[in-house]
Amino acid sequence: MRAFARLLDRLSLTHGRNAKLTLARDFLRETPDPDRGWALAALTGALVFQEAKPAAIRKAVEARMDPVLFAWSYDFVGDLAETVALAWPARPGANREPELSEVVDALRSASRREVQPLIEGWLDALDADGRWALLKLLTGGLRVGLSARLAKQAAADLGDVEVAEIEELWHALRPPYEDLFAWLEGRSERPSAEAPARFRPAMLAQAIDEASDFAKLDPADYAAEWKWDGIRVQAVSERGVRRLWSRTGEDISAAFPDVAQSLTFEGVIDGELLVIRDGRVAPFGDLQQRLNRKSADAKLMAAFPAGVRAYDLLMDGETDLRALPFRERRARLEAFVASAASPRIDLSPLQPFADWQALAALRADPPPGDARCAEGLMLKRWDSIYEPGRPRGPWFKWKRDPHLVDAVLMYAQRGHGKRSSFYSDYTFGVWREEEDGRRALTPVGKAYFGFTDEELKELDKFVRDNTVERFGPVRSVRADQDFGLVLEVAFEGLQRSTRHRSGLAMRFPRISRIRWDKPAREADELATLERMLEQLGA
Amino acid sequence: MRKAMIRPQDLLCQKPDGLYCPPGDFYVDPVRPVDRAVITHGHGDHARAGHRTVAATPETLAIMAARYGEAYAQTTRSLAYGETLDRDGVEVTLVPAGHILGSAQAVVRWKGLTIVVSGDYKRRRDPTCAPFEPFPCDVFVTEATFGLPVFRHPDDAGEIAKLLRSTEQFGGRCHLVGAYALGKAQRLIRLLREAGWRRPIYVHGAFERLNAVYASFGVDLGPLAPATGEGKQDLAGEIVLAPPSALADRWTRRFADPVAAFASGWMRVRARARQRGVELPLVISDHADWDELCATLAELAPGEVWVTHGREEALVRWARTHGLEAKALALAGYEDEED
Ligand SMILES: [Zn+2]
Ligand SMILES: [Zn+2]
Numbered sequence: 001m002r003a004f005a006r007l008l009d010r011l012s013l014t015h016g017r018n019a020k021l022t023l024a025r026d027f028l029r030e031t032p033d034p035d036r037g038w039a040l041a042a043l044t045g046a047l048v049f050q051e052a053k054p055a056a057i058r059k060a061v062e063a064r065m066d067p068v069l070f071a072w073s074y075d076f077v078g079d080l081a082e083t084v085a086l087a088w089p090a091r092p093g094a095n096r097e098p099e100l101s102e103v104v105d106a107l108r109s110a111s112r113r114e115v116q117p118l119i120e121g122w123l124d125a126l127d128a129d130g131r132w133a134l135l136k137l138l139t140g141g142l143r144v145g146l147s148a149r150l151a152k153q154a155a156a157d158l159g160d161v162e163v164a165e166i167e168e169l170w171h172a173l174r175p176p177y178e179d180l181f182a183w184l185e186g187r188s189e190r191p192s193a194e195a196p197a198r199f200r201p202a203m204l205a206q207a208i209d210e211a212s213d214f215a216k217l218d219p220a221d222y223a224a225e226w227k228w229d230g231i232r233v234q235a236v237s238e239r240g241v242r243r244l245w246s247r248t249g250e251d252i253s254a255a256f257p258d259v260a261q262s263l264t265f266e267g268v269i270d271g272e273l274l275v276i277r278d279g280r281v282a283p284f285g286d287l288q289q290r291l292n293r294k295s296a297d298a299k300l301m302a303a304f305p306a307g308v309r310a311y312d313l314l315m316d317g318e319t320d321l322r323a324l325p326f327r328e329r330r331a332r333l334e335a336f337v338a339s340a341a342s343p344r345i346d347l348s349p350l351q352p353f354a355d356w357q358a359l360a361a362l363r364a365d366p367p368p369g370d371a372r373c374a375e376g377l378m379l380k381r382w383d384s385i386y387e388p389g390r391p392r393g394p395w396f397k398w399k400r401d402p403h404l405v406d407a408v409l410m411y412a413q414r415g416h417g418k419r420s421s422f423y424s425d426y427t428f429g430v431w432r433e434e435e436d437g438r439r440a441l442t443p444v445g446k447a448y449f450g451f452t453d454e455e456l457k458e459l460d461k462f463v464r465d466n467t468v469e470r471f472g473p474v475r476s477v478r479a480d481q482d483f484g485l486v487l488e489v490a491f492e493g494l495q496r497s498t499r500h501r502s503g504l505a506m507r508f509p510r511i512s513r514i515r516w517d518k519p520a521r522e523a524d525e526l527a528t529l530e531r532m533l534e535q536l537g538a
Numbered sequence: 539m540r541k542a543m544i545r546p547q548d549l550l551c552q553k554p555d556g557l558y559c560p561p562g563d564f565y566v567d568p569v570r571p572v573d574r575a576v577i578t579h580g581h582g583d584h585a586r587a588g589h590r591t592v593a594a595t596p597e598t599l600a601i602m603a604a605r606y607g608e609a610y611a612q613t614t615r616s617l618a619y620g621e622t623l624d625r626d627g628v629e630v631t632l633v634p635a636g637h638i639l640g641s642a643q644a645v646v647r648w649k650g651l652t653i654v655v656s657g658d659y660k661r662r663r664d665p666t667c668a669p670f671e672p673f674p675c676d677v678f679v680t681e682a683t684f685g686l687p688v689f690r691h692p693d694d695a696g697e698i699a700k701l702l703r704s705t706e707q708f709g710g711r712c713h714l715v716g717a718y719a720l721g722k723a724q725r726l727i728r729l730l731r732e733a734g735w736r737r738p739i740y741v742h743g744a745f746e747r748l749n750a751v752y753a754s755f756g757v758d759l760g761p762l763a764p765a766t767g768e769g770k771q772d773l774a775g776e777i778v779l780a781p782p783s784a785l786a787d788r789w790t791r792r793f794a795d796p797v798a799a800f801a802s803g804w805m806r807v808r809a810r811a812r813q814r815g816v817e818l819p820l821v822i823s824d825h826a827d828w829d830e831l832c833a834t835l836a837e838l839a840p841g842e843v844w845v846t847h848g849r850e851e852a853l854v855r856w857a858r859t860h861g862l863e864a865k866a867l868a869l870a871g872y873e874d875e876e877d
Contacts, residue, residue: 006700012808013817019708026707065687066859072852073688077807086688086806127692128806420859472836 001100001126003031004039005133011144020146024154028181033250035100037176042100042137043151046175049107052119052138054080060120064089064416081139085132088123089416091425093446095125096497096505101176103134108390109397111209117449121508159184174201174388178249197241199234199249200268200314200322201388205378205395213396214356221381223326224351224359226366226374227397228309229284230274231291235308235345237263238315244273244308255293258301259308262344267336270312270386271348275304281370285534307344310337311378314386322386329386351377363398376400402490403532405430406515406523408441409485412463414473415448422456423463423475424448426511428487432502432526441479442526444502447489450510459485459514484520488513494533504529546677546842549628549648550655552867557655557679557846559646562628564593566644566655569871576630578657579641580605580720583872593617595632597640597755601720604747619668635659636670637824638721639752645673653677654840660823661830662694665728666721666757670834678840679867682848683825684803691803691827697820698726698733704797704818705775712773712793713818716782716800719744721824723779724752726801727759729822730777740765740773742780742789785814803827832856847872 007027014020024043028036041047061084062070070087077083098106106118119138123131136142149163152170156163161184169191173180179199182188189195208214232247242263244253252273253260259273275282275290282304289304290296313333314322321329330350337347353359359377366372376399384394407428415424425448429441451459462485466478478484490512497505504526550557556568564574571588578584578594580601585594587606592599593615602610617623619642623630632642635657643656654675661670684691705713717723723745730739738761741749749759765778766789773793780789782800790796800816803823811819825848826834835843835857843857843864850866857864 010818013811013819015817019817022707066855068855069687069852072849073686076686077688078809082808083688086690089687128690 001035001098001103001130001133003027004035004042004100005126005129007039008133008136008142008144009129011146014145017150020150021154021157024146024151025157028155028158033178033181034176037178037181038100038104040151040155040177041175042142043146044148047104047137048140049138052115052135054139056116057081057084057119057135057139060116060123061088063419066420081135082132084123085128085135088128088131090124091416091446091448093121093124093448093509095121095507096495097125097127097130098122103137107138108204109207111207111213113209113211114207117510118508155180155184159186165190174249176249196238197236197243199236199243199245199251201249202232202234202247202270203312203386203388203395204247204390205380205397206390206392208379208396208398210398217356217379219353219355219359221383222379223330223382224353224362225311225348225378225380226351226371227376227378227399228272228274228281228348228370229373229375230272230281230287230309233271233273233308234314235259235263235269235271235310236315237265237267239266252291254295255290256306257296259306259344262307262342264342265336265340266317267313268315269308269310269333269336269345270314271308271310271345273306274309276307276309276344276346277305281309281373283373305344307346309346309348311348312386325383325385326380327382363400374400402512403494404512405444405489405491405529405532406486406518407444407489408479408520408523409459409462409477409487410441410443410479411474411476412459413475419456422460424456424460426459426487428489429479429502430524430526430529431521439481439521441484442502444500444504444526444529445489445491445506445509447487447509447511450490450512451514455514479520481521484523486515486518486520486523487511488515494529496533502526502529504533544649544651546651546653549651550646550653550677550679552869554870556869556871557867559625559628561648562625562630562646564625564628564630566646567657567872569869574625575611576644577602578632578635578644578655579637581638581658584657587611591615593623593630595619595640595642597751598642600751600754601640601748604751605720633671633673634668636661636664636667638664639667639724639755639757641667641721643671643673645675651676653679654838655679656681658683658825659834660826661834662691664725664824665732666725666752672834672837675838675840677842677844678835678838679844679846680831680834680853681825681872682831682845682850682853684823684827685831685845685849685853687828687852689803689806689828691806691821691823694729694822695733697801697822698729701730701777701799701818701820702733702735704799705777708797709775712776712778712796713799714778714780714785714790714793714796715820716785716798716802716814716816717779718802718824719781720748722801722822723781724749724757724759725824726779726822727762728757731758731760735777736760737776738763740776740778742766742778742784744781744784745779782814832860835862836860 073087074083152166153163156166179191183190234245236243242260275286363377379396381394407430410429411427412423413425427443427446429443431439432442434440467475469476491506491509493507555570557566565572566576567584573590575589576593580598585602587610589611591613592611596616617632629647631645635641635643637658643654646653652675654673658681659670740763743766799818801820801822804810805819806821845853845866846869854864854866
């Protein structure tokens with residue numbers, strides 16, 4: 001995101017055509033895939049978001065700072081996105097700066113309810129230029145004075161080809177354009193809409209909003225299946241060319257020759273790449289051993305045997321099935337997988353269900369076996385055609401709940417704006433064994449939402465009643481084996497971090513429940529998070 | 539007991555010529571010639587020529603002499619940081635303000651009451667001057683040049699990196715950087731040296747005397763070359779510093795297709811950069827940004843805050859909403875539009 005933000009910043013003040021071209025070309029040369037591709041999509045108008053409404057952004061900033069000071073700032077600056085970008089009172093938390101591709105990905109899969117907290121988390125993590133770029137991207141229209149044509153010219157300059165060649169291909173290209181860059185950098189052939197075993201843009205699912213979507217959906221219209229915890233792939237075999245593509249169109253055949261060789265059919269399967277051992281799905285960490293490699297040796301392949309669990313059929317021989325309804329594609333897929341009879345390809349079974357309650361019960365308590373390590377469920381309309389991108393409605397993903405950890409409140413900080421009279425930012429920790437054998441709390445993150453206004457009042461009272469020390473706007477609260485407040489913290493992911501004493505950073509942490517009932521000594525240990533980290537494969 | 543009897547305005551009050559101290563009979567940074575002046579730093583809006591006596595740091599006196607000639611005052615009193623001057627029972631001490639070379643806060647003490655007139659200041663590191671020293675006081679007199687929450691200066695090393703990156707990307711063009719002649723120019727040069735730029739830096743003639751003052755106080759500016767030579771020069775890929783006023787005039791025509799850069803806190807706002815035709819804004823300021831202003835008030839927690847110049851209303855509001863008594867003095871004559 002940083003490089004993209006710098007690019008937009010400079011483009012917005014640069015006049016000369018040549019200077020703009022230099023800036024854009026250097027950016028495309030120096031920024032890795034898939035970020036540069038998403039940037040090219042944004043610059044050419046192929047990437048449009050309408051998720052963020054300026055009014056909601058303004059409300060968010062006014063909840064954090066004195067609205068009068070914000071209004072004066074806005075008067076001075078004259079542009080809402082820029083004012084917010086500059087004045088945004090970032091809260092130091094456990095967030096790291098997102099990459100452009102992460103932003104794109106998260107927005108495409110987030111439900112409407114999740115969008116606002118996501119945006120706020122990013123605004124916290126980015127610097128002023130990054131926030132400005134993000135807000136420009138989210139509120140639609142970059143308007144930095146670089147035409148789509150000029151952006152394509154910059155890409156053409158990168159590969160020393162005529163811009164006309166890119167224009168001719170453009171309709172067949174999809175963001176993040178990895179095939180285009182591979183060609184421009186001389187790593188592969190010129191992409192062609194006709195090449196055998198080419199990548200077909202994938203259809204992706206929208207996250208379901210439990211609160212509002214189910215009421216509007218008829219269970220009879222949908223098929224359900226597990227969302228397996230591997231990576232989504234396209235397994236292609238056409239006219240003797242066999243390839244395995246990631247869902248963003250990255251060719252990963254070289255890392256999975258065992259799978260590529262087993263594509264003894266003529267067609268295109270959409271499925272999940274998994275490590276399957278003795279007929280059972282292995283945890284994601286096993287698959288991780290094989291990702292991001294240029295090749296795989298026999299030992300590795302034997303230790304981590306991979307296969308594809310098929311979800312869908314896009315091509316059956318020469319026949320393009322994408323315009324057929326899912327019901328028909330599914331029937332053909334079942335016959336296709338059966339006749340391919342490959343030991344490395346199996347079928348993702350549909351899960352029949354009577355109503356949403358029954359499906360919820362299945363999701364909450366999957367039967368023993370593979371389903372236990374599925375990420376959740378997929379819902380697909382029986383009549384849905386295979387439509388690239390992430391259309392709203394035909395496909396939903398219904399993930400299992402986020403990771404949870406019970407942590408102990410350690411510090412509280414005064415909030416901003418309307419919350420400035422409350423201690424509303426909470427740093428929490430988990431138990432760790434010190435060198436002397438003592439159990440001590442170590443901070444693992446910071447959260448400032450997830451609770452109701454009523455709960456905020458209770459938390460604030462707890463902080464004031466149990467303050468041990470004050471440091472400016474921060475108070476430390478009593479937290480030991482015998483006394484402390486346990487917070488159930490939900491988060492989306494974990495990663496190693498040298499910035500935090502615990503060595504861990506949480507993604508998107510928020511308070512999911514206040515455990516007034518739970519004794520502090522029974523909160524989780526750092527080892528639990530370490531194990532989660534391992535399972536998450538980081 | 540005694541302290542309760544004197545009011546701050548008995549020690550320092552607002553007069554048309556600036557802040558005046560009746561018991562000590564002197565002004566701090568007066569805007570017109572006066573009998574006795576204490577000067578916080580050498581910027582033109584604070585240090586004017588024509589006072590009868592001037593007390594200031596040796597650096598500030600040297601800067602005034604360089605700008606106005608040796609006859610800028612009838613007598614001078616050189617006051618090193620920490621040294622105290624007695625003016626009819628009023629003690630005046632200068633402590634570093636971190637703004638530019640020699641910049642000081644005037645600490646004025648009388649009968650147990652302490653007022654600090656901070657002049658202009660910043661809290662972040664500056665390789666060309668001593669860092670700001672917080673001084674406990676009853677009244678803190680602060681500027682508010684960047685007193686709006688949108689002014690939050692980024693790390694200066696990042697801004698310098700932007701400039702260097704641009705010289706790589708646009709190696710065929712000269713980079714013409716506008717910078718305030720006193721303080722900003724020399725700080726920029728030092729920051730460039732710290733970032734590894736060893737080539738000569740080309741400077742406008744207006745900087746020469748001030749650069750010499752800095753050098754005489756031990757600030758190593760490295761190789762400098764005049765950018766005011768005869769005819770058209772080919773300075774492709776080089777960095778040229780010029781005062782902001784020179785950027786808009788004929789002087790720049792000697793450079794073919796320069797990249798117009800400008801180092802100023804105002805560059806934080808894009809519209810300001812656009813107005814000046816700046817292609818490469820460098821957000822580098824010698825003034826405290828919003829966060830520094832607020833943090834300084836919170837740190838000192840003085841009994842009263844007086845805000846002199848800039849965006850007084852916002853800082854006064856912030857101080858009041860954070861439990862500090864505050865008022866705007868709205869002194870005329872101070873302008874930092876070029877910083
Ligand atoms: Zn100044
Ligand atoms: Zn000033």
